[in-house]
Every structure is written in structure tokens, then in C-alpha cells.
């Protein structure tokens with residue numbers, strides 16, 4: 622349990638302190654997927670894939686496609702028989 626200096630904290634401030642404490646404890650409800658360096662999230666296989674596995678795409682995030690090469694190949698096959 623955390624000790625609060627009760628006399629000057631407003632409820633909003635207490636909430637803020639509690640939220641910070643929750644984050645420290647790793648109980649944050651927000652999960653932001655930040656891929657490790659040199660990797661990128663693939664929307665096809667739903668996992669982080671090394672950047673080298675993506676085709677270059679100037680319009681894409683990080684200058685790469687949003688799907689890795691193998692996913693694009695699979696998708697292409699699905700679409701074109």
C-alpha cells in the first residue's frame with residue numbers, strides 16, 4: 622500500500638499516482654505493440670518479422686510493405702488461384 626500525503630492531494634491527483642503505480646507494477650491495460658529494432662509487424666502472419674523479409678515499399682511504414690514476402694506470395698496465390 623502507498624502512503625499519500627492526504628492533506629493536499631485532490632482525488633484526481635490520487636488517481637494519477639495510482640495509475641503510475643499500476644504502470645510500475647506492469648498492470649497497465651494498454652498494450653502497445655512496439656516491435657524490436659530491425660523487425661516489423663506483419664499484418665499477414667500477425668507476428669514480428671525481420672525487416673529483410675519485407676519488400677521495399679516507399680509508401681509503406683518504415684519504407685516497407687505491411688505484409689512480409691511469404692504472406693504476399695500466399696495472398697497472391699489465393700487471389701489468382
Ligand SMILES: [Zn+2]
Pocket residue numbers: 663664665666667670688689690691692
Ligand atoms: Zn507475414
